[in-house]
Amino acid sequence: xxxxxxxxxxxxxxxxxxxxxxxxxxxxxxxxxxxxxxxxxxxxxxxxxxxxxxxxxxxxxxxxxxxxxxxxxxxxxxxxxxxxxxxxxxxxxxxxxxxxxxxxxxxxxxxxxxxxxxxxxxxxxxxxxxxxxxxxxxxxxxxxxxxxxxxxxxxxxxxxxxxxxxxxxxxxxxxxxxxxxxxxxxxxxxxxxxxxxxxxxxxxxxxxxxxxxxxxxxxxxxxxxxxxxxxxxxxxxxxxxxxxxxxxxxxxxxxxxxxxxxxxxxxxxxxxxxxxxxxxxxxxxxxxxxxxxxxxxxxxxxxxxxxxxxxxxxxxxxxxxxxxxxxxxxxxxxxxxxxxxxxxxxxxxxxxxxxxxxxxxxxxxxxxxxxxxxxxxxxxxxxxxxxxxxxxxxxxxxxxxxxxxxxxxxxxxxxxxxxxxxxxxxxxxxxxxxxxxx
Amino acid sequence: xxxxxxxxxxxxxxxxxxxxxxxxxxxxxxxxxxxxxxxxxxxxxxxxxxxxxxxxxxxxxxxxxxxxxxxxxxxxxxxxxxxxxxxxxxxxxxxxxxxxxxxxxxxxxxxxxxxxxxxxxxxxxxxxxxxxxxxxxxxxxxxxxxxxxxxxxxxxxxxxxxxxxxxxxxxxxxxxxxxxxxxxxxxxxxxxxxxxxxxxxxxxxxxxxxxxxxxxxxxxxxxxxxxxxxxxxxxxxxxxxxxxxxxxxxxxxxxxxxxxxxxxxxxxxxxxxxxxxxxxxxxxxxxxxxxxxxxxxxxxxxxxxxxxxxxxxxxxxxxxxxxxxxxxxxxxxxxxxxxxxxxxxxxxxxxxxxxxxxxxxxxxxxxxxxxxxxxxxxxxxxxxxxxxxxxxxxxxxxxxxxxxxxxxxxxxxxxxxxxxxxxxxxxxxxxxxxxxxx
Numbered sequence: 001x002x003x004x005x006x007x008x009x010x011x012x013x014x015x016x017x018x019x020x021x022x023x024x025x026x027x028x029x030x031x032x033x034x035x036x037x038x039x040x041x042x043x044x045x046x047x048x049x050x051x052x053x054x055x056x057x058x059x060x061x062x063x064x065x066x067x068x069x070x071x072x073x074x075x076x077x078x079x080x081x082x083x084x085x086x087x088x089x090x091x092x093x094x095x096x097x098x099x100x101x102x103x104x105x106x107x108x109x110x111x112x113x114x115x116x117x118x119x120x121x122x123x124x125x126x127x128x129x130x131x132x133x134x135x136x137x138x139x140x141x142x143x144x145x146x147x148x149x150x151x152x153x154x155x156x157x158x159x160x161x162x163x164x165x166x167x168x169x170x171x172x173x174x175x176x177x178x179x180x181x182x183x184x185x186x187x188x189x190x191x192x193x194x195x196x197x198x199x200x201x202x203x204x205x206x207x208x209x210x211x212x213x214x215x216x217x218x219x220x221x222x223x224x225x226x227x228x229x230x231x232x233x234x235x236x237x238x239x240x241x242x243x244x245x246x247x248x249x250x251x252x253x254x255x256x257x258x259x260x261x262x263x264x265x266x267x268x269x270x271x272x273x274x275x276x277x278x279x280x281x282x283x284x285x286x287x288x289x290x291x292x293x294x295x296x297x298x299x300x301x302x303x304x305x306x307x308x309x310x311x312x313x314x315x316x317x318x319x320x321x322x323x324x325x326x327x328x329x330x331x332x333x334x335x336x337x338x339x340x341x342x343x344x345x346x347x348x349x350x351x352x353x354x355x356x357x358x359x360x361x362x363x364x365x366x367x368x369x370x371x372x373x374x375x376x377x378x379x380x381x382x383x384x385x386x387x388x389x390x391x392x393x394x395x396x397x398x399x400x401x402x403x404x405x406x407x408x409x410x411x412x413x414x415x416x417x418x419x420x421x422x423x424x425x426x427x428x429x430x431x432x433x434x435x436x437x438x
Numbered sequence: 439x440x441x442x443x444x445x446x447x448x449x450x451x452x453x454x455x456x457x458x459x460x461x462x463x464x465x466x467x468x469x470x471x472x473x474x475x476x477x478x479x480x481x482x483x484x485x486x487x488x489x490x491x492x493x494x495x496x497x498x499x500x501x502x503x504x505x506x507x508x509x510x511x512x513x514x515x516x517x518x519x520x521x522x523x524x525x526x527x528x529x530x531x532x533x534x535x536x537x538x539x540x541x542x543x544x545x546x547x548x549x550x551x552x553x554x555x556x557x558x559x560x561x562x563x564x565x566x567x568x569x570x571x572x573x574x575x576x577x578x579x580x581x582x583x584x585x586x587x588x589x590x591x592x593x594x595x596x597x598x599x600x601x602x603x604x605x606x607x608x609x610x611x612x613x614x615x616x617x618x619x620x621x622x623x624x625x626x627x628x629x630x631x632x633x634x635x636x637x638x639x640x641x642x643x644x645x646x647x648x649x650x651x652x653x654x655x656x657x658x659x660x661x662x663x664x665x666x667x668x669x670x671x672x673x674x675x676x677x678x679x680x681x682x683x684x685x686x687x688x689x690x691x692x693x694x695x696x697x698x699x700x701x702x703x704x705x706x707x708x709x710x711x712x713x714x715x716x717x718x719x720x721x722x723x724x725x726x727x728x729x730x731x732x733x734x735x736x737x738x739x740x741x742x743x744x745x746x747x748x749x750x751x752x753x754x755x756x757x758x759x760x761x762x763x764x765x766x767x768x769x770x771x772x773x774x775x776x777x778x779x780x781x782x783x784x785x786x787x788x789x790x791x792x793x794x795x796x797x798x799x800x801x802x803x804x805x806x807x808x809x810x811x812x813x814x815x816x817x818x819x820x821x822x823x824x825x826x827x828x829x830x831x832x833x834x835x836x837x838x839x840x841x842x843x844x845x846x847x848x849x850x851x852x853x854x855x856x857x858x859x860x861x862x863x864x865x866x867x868x869x870x871x872x873x874x875x876x
């Protein structure tokens with residue numbers, strides 16, 4: 001049954017994903033061999049310190065500090081070190097020495113993906129990276145292969161488990177943002193330095209990868225409009241719940257078409273937004289991830305599962321490993337990643353979305369007419385208005401207006417809010433959130 | 439950019455999926471060509487009657503009644519005729535003439551998949567069939583490739599949209615089974631002969647395909663335990679809702695391990711069951727499909743989307759077409775489908791599950807003790823008991839017992855119900871349902 005020579009697999013890094021990948025590779029060796037048609041031999045694990053304590057106990061002789069020797073003697077190289085360097089140099093070394101490469105390094109791909117795919121294409125090697133977005137959830141292969149005959153119009157995902165955990169606790173348990181973050185930190189859902197998660201950098205890296213794949217276009221991470229969850233308050237979360245919404249940090253990649261010319265462009269953005277509780281993404285709790293895809297023919301699809309975790313991420317790494325190994329056995333150059341569409345990327349002001357904003361206004365006749373006039377002047381159409389007299393004693397003599405708009409250009413919506421904030425009758429703009437997923 | 443010769447694509451059948459596939463293939467020709475690196479030329483559409491009226495208007499010269507000539511002159515053959523013959527003969531003819539084949543024919547695969555895969559493997563051709571299960575939802579490729587490095591323990595899906603539509607209406611709108619079926623028929627969710635859907639045959643064909651892929655084992659459709667939804671009453675649906683459950687027709691493929699020897703086997707089955715309203719499958723409404731996968735490393739994953747429809751199914755067909763075409767351009771024999779694990783398939787009596795049964799009993803002292811003794815004699819452990827006095831005037835002097843069990847062997851649970859039904863104090867067994875998804 002196994003007729004092919006052994007394939008040598010190099011592992012770079014022995015953190016939580018790396019050590020679980022090694023364990024599964026050793027434990028399931030026979031099963032993997034029968035799936036591939038060749039034995040996968042773990043040639044070594046490159047680490048900085050061979051005697052460091054690890055989560056998973058593995059044969060000591062596997063560890064080496066000589067990454068370069070390991071790389072050049074292997075058929076397939078798995079990079080799980082993270083960070084830009086030396087990961088990038090090692091991947092280039094592996095590709096140019098003819099090895100296929102598997103990586104979970106979203107930061108590296110978001111910054112230097114184009115360069116790495118170009119090198120892989122030139123030398124006829126493959127670069128696999130399913131584990132870089134949403135960990136165990138198969139999302140990149142479905143986008144790249146299953147939907148390859150369709151046209152993807154929108155990818156909207158909850159791709160950061162830490163911020164989803166925080167927002168979910170605020171929504172379901174009424175935690176303040178600080179309390180929710182403290183629990184997330186204690187349970188390991190949040191890094192000691194939470195900036196990458198909370199400010200949306202992690203989600204921006206992932207939407208870069210998703211958008212590039214979905215739209216066959218190179219999307220630099222710098223072109224992603226990014227807002228984190230630091231400004232989301234418990235009051236907003238509660239008001240959202242009462243109105244039938246939930247606030248989620250959404251990573252959105254969208255195809256836009258000029259209504260007159262039909263010329264297409266794309267938008268990639270990350271921000272907290274309201275989505276209806278009836279939307280499938282609303283039921284994504286705790287640290288789970290989900291990616292909602294809208295395609296022209298397939299309609300709406302959702303992919304749901306664990307978005308982090310050592311063993312969960314290792315599942316995606318091993319899936320890529322089996323693909324790479326099968327390709328070795330079967331031959332053929334595989335699928336190159338090319339930005340053949342090269343659609344222009346538009347700034348966030350050009351997208352269409354809906355706003356919900358909460359204004360504290362003077363409780364006097366004519367205020368609503370004044371506000372409505374401003375909206376009309378920006379051609380922003382109102383879907384719902386809820387006016388309530390203030391119950392806050394400090395704000396007596398004021399009322400609260402919650403206005404939900406129809407779809408309009410982001411730039412118009414944004415300008416509307418700025419003008420409203422400067423009206424004499426508006427004493428405070430208490431909340432501005434986009435509404436997505438309709 | 440396009441350097442490869444044109445690839446000739448034959449289409450067999452011009453029903454709703456076939457005509458949408460042809461339309462998308464023609465409309466997106468340029469985009470598909472740039473994804474594949476070769477132009478995909480629709481060589482012809484084989485139909486029985488070239489002048490029949492079709493949903494989609496296509497160039498008349500594409501239609502032909504000479505399927506064999508079309509097949510032998512094509513690189514890739516798409517079979518969307520349905521049924522066993524002549525579809526099977528045409529697929530064999532295509533494979534043996536060296537063409538790759540794409541099919542959405544679940545009935546044919548469930549009955550003759552092994553034979554067709556064997557032929558494909560012998561001649562080095564590929565047989566693609568993503569569209570055969572859950573239409574547009576990418577589920578087969580993720581099972582086959584993304585999770586190829588993991589061990590799948592359970593696949594549990596809502597894979598029949600018609601029955602989900604009926605059960606969903608009963609649950610959400612309180613329709614009787616008959617009324618819900620009438621609406622489903624009117625809206626096109628149900629065939630004029632609903633037997634294949636309602637009796638679970640369609641779901642059994644799909645679970646055959648899912649189980650074979652997930653467990654690398656040939657699973658004959660005759661080995662699938664099958665119960666349809668014909669016996670599900672509105673009363674059961676309402677009682678389930680009150681208890682925090684929803685009734686769904688579930689297709690389940692599961693890996694079992696003998697607790698003593700560790701020897702593995704599998705079970706494939708279709709039946710209506712209770713699942714918690716907190717389970718992701720509980721939110722699958724109307725005619726939607728979803729497949730929930732539990733893997734050793736990846737944990738729980740869910741794939742959600744449209745499970746039927748011409749254009750949605752065409753999306754999956756075109757995804758397979760792009761894969762097949764890329765393989766032509768890139769070369770290499772692709773991934774063979776082999777039943778290398780060949781796990782034994784056990785009868786339903788050997789599985790472990792939970793039961794919820796509703797008994798009408800004499801309202802007299804000692805009845806609960808009698809019932810509990812029967813449960814204990816079968817080593818079935820009780821999780822919940824709810825006893826209510828009957829409000830039904832015809833059944834005065836009786837009470838209702840709703841018993842939820844812990845996990846036990848199906849055979850023990852089934853024998854328990856039989857023995858209870860024969861007890862003098864039990865006047866009726868009003869409902870027996872399994873509980874899944876815990």
